[in-house]
Amino acid sequence: MAGQTLYDKLWQDHLVKSRDDGTALIYIDRHLIHEVTSPQAFEGLRLAGRKPWRTDSVVATPDHNVPSDAAERAAGLDGIRDEIARLQVQTLDENCRDFGVVQFGINEPGQGIVHVIGPETGATLPGMTVVCGDSHTSTHGALGALAHGIGTSEVEHVMATQCLIQKKMKNMLVRVDGELGPGVTAKDVVLAIIGKIGTAGGTGYAIEFGGSAIRKLSMEGRMTVCNMAIEAGARAGMVAVDQVTLDYVKGKPYAPKGEQRDKAVEAWSRLHSDDDAVFDAVVELAAEEIEPQVSWGTSPEMVAPVNALVPDPAAEADATRRAGIQRALEYMGLNAGQKITDIKLDRVFIGSCTNSRIEDLRAAAAVAKGRRKADSVKQVLVVPGSQAVKAQAEKEGLDKVFIEAGFEWREPSCSMCLAMNADKLGAGEHCASTSNRNFEGRQGYGGRTHLVSPGMAAAAAIAGHFVDVREMQKEAVQ
Amino acid sequence: MKAFTQHTGLVAPMDRANVDTDLIIPKQFLKSIKRTGFGPNLFDELRYLDEGQPGQDCSKRPLNPEFPLNFPRYKGASVLLARKNFGCGSSREHAPWALDDYGFRAVIAPSFADIFFNNCFKNGLLPIVLEEAVVDQLFQEMYAQEGYELTIDLEKQQVVKPNGDTIAFEVDGFRRHCLLNGLDDIGLTLEDADAIRAYEAKRREQSPWLFDAVK
Numbered sequence: 252m253a254g255q256t257l258y259d260k261l262w263q264d265h266l267v268k269s270r271d272d273g274t275a276l277i278y279i280d281r282h283l284i285h286e287v288t289s290p291q292a293f294e295g296l297r298l299a300g301r302k303p304w305r306t307d308s309v310v311a312t313p314d315h316n317v318p319s320d321a322a323e324r325a326a327g328l329d330g331i332r333d334e335i336a337r338l339q340v341q342t343l344d345e346n347c348r349d350f351g352v353v354q355f356g357i358n359e360p361g362q363g364i365v366h367v368i369g370p371e372t373g374a375t376l377p378g379m380t381v382v383c384g385d386s387h388t389s390t391h392g393a394l395g396a397l398a399h400g401i402g403t404s405e406v407e408h409v410m411a412t413q414c415l416i417q418k419k420m421k422n423m424l425v426r427v428d429g430e431l432g433p434g435v436t437a438k439d440v441v442l443a444i445i446g447k448i449g450t451a452g453g454t455g456y457a458i459e460f461g462g463s464a465i466r467k468l469s470m471e472g473r474m475t476v477c478n479m480a481i482e483a484g485a486r487a488g489m490v491a492v493d494q495v496t497l498d499y500v501k502g503k504p505y506a507p508k509g510e511q512r513d514k515a516v517e518a519w520s521r522l523h524s525d526d527d528a529v530f531d532a533v534v535e536l537a538a539e540e541i542e543p544q545v546s547w548g549t550s551p552e553m554v555a556p557v558n559a560l561v562p563d564p565a566a567e568a569d570a571t572r573r574a575g576i577q578r579a580l581e582y583m584g585l586n587a588g589q590k591i592t593d594i595k596l597d598r599v600f601i602g603s604c605t606n607s608r609i610e611d612l613r614a615a616a617a618v619a620k621g622r623r624k625a626d627s628v629k630q631v632l633v634v635p636g637s638q639a640v641k642a643q644a645e646k647e648g649l650d651k652v653f654i655e656a657g658f659e660w661r662e663p664s665c666s667m668c669l670a671m672n673a674d675k676l677g678a679g680e681h682c683a684s685t686s687n688r689n690f691e692g693r694q695g696y697g698g699r700t701h702l703v704s705p706g707m708a709a710a711a712a713i714a715g716h717f718v719d720v721r722e723m724q725k726e727a728v729q
Numbered sequence: 730m731k732a733f734t735q736h737t738g739l740v741a742p743m744d745r746a747n748v749d750t751d752l753i754i755p756k757q758f759l760k761s762i763k764r765t766g767f768g769p770n771l772f773d774e775l776r777y778l779d780e781g782q783p784g785q786d787c788s789k790r791p792l793n794p795e796f797p798l799n800f801p802r803y804k805g806a807s808v809l810l811a812r813k814n815f816g817c818g819s820s821r822e823h824a825p826w827a828l829d830d831y832g833f834r835a836v837i838a839p840s841f842a843d844i845f846f847n848n849c850f851k852n853g854l855l856p857i858v859l860e861e862a863v864v865d866q867l868f869q870e871m872y873a874q875e876g877y878e879l880t881i882d883l884e885k886q887q888v889v890k891p892n893g894d895t896i897a898f899e900v901d902g903f904r905r906h907c908l909l910n911g912l913d914d915i916g917l918t919l920e921d922a923d924a925i926r927a928y929e930a931k932r933r934e935q936s937p938w939l940f941d942a943v944k
């Protein structure tokens with residue numbers, strides 16, 4: 252018998268029951284919830300008179316709707332000016348109270364973007380199944396967990412039964428081998444992967460990211476890569492457990508300690524694909540060939556290296572794709588063949604569950620240090636992913652570096668990643684953003700998003716247009 | 730959940746690939762704590778010329794005359810014909826809620842994003858995958874013939890064209906069963922409560938750190 256992949260093992264470990272029709276009941280260890288996709292699920296439980304199966308598996312926090320502005324935030328619930336949004340956050344409070352669910356409330360120390368606080372508190376651990384009514388739940392796969400985004404009906408289902416009905420996915424290995432060049436980060440790796448396989452390339456698969464370049468990434472970097480597995484169409488992305496994982500988990504508030512940890516480490520150490528495991532698809536990239544990436548279109552697969560040109564739809568043979576490129580260029584206000592470095596920015600956003608961890612903020616601060624944002628850039632938002640990230644950044648003085656550069660230092664939230672709170676792009680504005688989606692209107696009605704790494708975003712803020720961050724890093728050294 | 734057995738309805742086009750959930754229902758409408766009322770904001774940014782806000786009376790907003798769902802010929806459509814990777818992006822169930830609330834009962838496309846596909850079944854909305862060439866043919870026929878209707882027969886797993894030709898489609902057994910009978914998954918899963926408890930007891934013994942850590 253061929254060996255098992257990491258996904259096969261995680262699946263097997265959580266299988267409660269296989270049904271004849273190919274579906275299975277998969278046991279869920281950790282259920283994360285936020286204010287946007289949970290109210291209807293709680294309402295469903297109430298209507299049916301059901302109770303949560305295991306409240307100690309659930310952790311809640313508000314993130315999408317909470318203000319990033321310090322003054323508004325200090326006022327707590329009352330600081331949320333949008334009444335409908337306020338009601339949603341309040342509803343989460345009430346639901347958590349009524350059903351006995353642990354919540355990191357709006358201004359509590361544990362609060363943050365749900366995918367940032369899971370790993371950082373040890374609420375998500377290797378070997379777990381993790382679900383959340385949010386597609387970027389794939390992030391937690393970086394710990395060697397099986398993490399799926401689910402819809403609201405499934406949130407209700409998991410709450411009521413502790414199980415998810417799933418069909419086993421196929422296995423894909425994305426292997427990145429070699430050394431990443433200086434200035435090239437996890438974000439560039441994952442954008443390059445999506446550029447290669449497309450936004451539907453991973454549909455129906457669980458993707459394992461492997462290879463020497465992935466192994467060399469920090470946990471933060473691995474989270475960035477797994478976070479965007481969904482942008483490649485895969486509901487789950489994961490990285491095998493190794494020493495980096497074990498070191499990361501050690502000492503986290505909810506992680507096992509002492510004897511329990513020894514036992515856990517033993518169990519976690521088998522969480523990798525066997526040497527003879529068979530994947531249904533394998534994609535390979537050479538790390539040396541990956542350059543800093545910038546998305547030019549309205550889908551994460553529409554990316555190019557920073558020194559490339561905006562593509563010409565006329566060169567595309569496939570009619571649907573050609574029309575897609577044409578429409579994207581019109582929406583983005585770009586011309587075929589123009590230099591990406593000629594794209595001017597109106598705003599810059601550094602944040603989101605993709606790139607708001609301490610390492611991301613350090614990378615942005617390294618570029619911003621001793622420089623100032625271009626006058627033509629109206630606003631540069633830096634939004635830490637959690638209260639813990641914020642505290643750490645302030646301890647390191649990163650907040651001062653940003654403020655001196657003319658950037659704004661904000662409160663933990665999703666903020667301009669999807670513009671549900673007050674942070675938005677105006678129509679026609681171009682934004683260099685460290686988030687994960689450049690869909691039409693994602694960051695504000697008519698807004699134009701370019702996905703980049705934190706270093707690239709900071710460099711663009713300084714220059715006023717895209718630049719190769721490696722040039723700026725060279726300058727800093729000289 | 731409402732059952733789906735057979736449905737005949739007018740077909741409307743969403744003729745572009747990679748239609749994402751932000752396009753299906755923009756984020757400002759996700760602030761609602763209800764499951765209903767999203768229909769008027771389905772495809773909001775394409776349908777109207779202004780920026781929509783929750784709670785607004787959409788009947789007074791300027792319509793985009795170039796968006797097919799605003800054409801008189803597609804009024805009352807209940808089958809949506811779409812392209813590759815429909816429903817990509819977020820997990821928001823508000824997307825199928827909006828399609829359902831607008832009046833769609835089925836979406837036909839060459840492929841769907843996983844989470845969206847799954848969410849549809851939970852809401853009595855049937856996503857049907859057909860080969861790209863077949864979808865292309867349907868687009869052509871629909872454009873050529875005003876009032877083009879399709880019948881979707883879930884029992885027989887076929888789409889019936891106006892001329893009586895049939896196209897077979899695949900659907901997984903469990904989902905088909907739930908949809909035909911309008912069954913609630915939670916009730917079905919709870920029939921296996923003993924198996925879940927037995928699994929849980931074993932897991933607690935093997936990996937005690939997964940239990941009662943967060944309180």
Ligand code: SF4
Pocket residue numbers: 314315364365366385387603604605664665668669686687
């Ligand atoms: S930061 Fe963006 S992608 Fe991440 S959970 Fe929040 S809204 Fe979703």
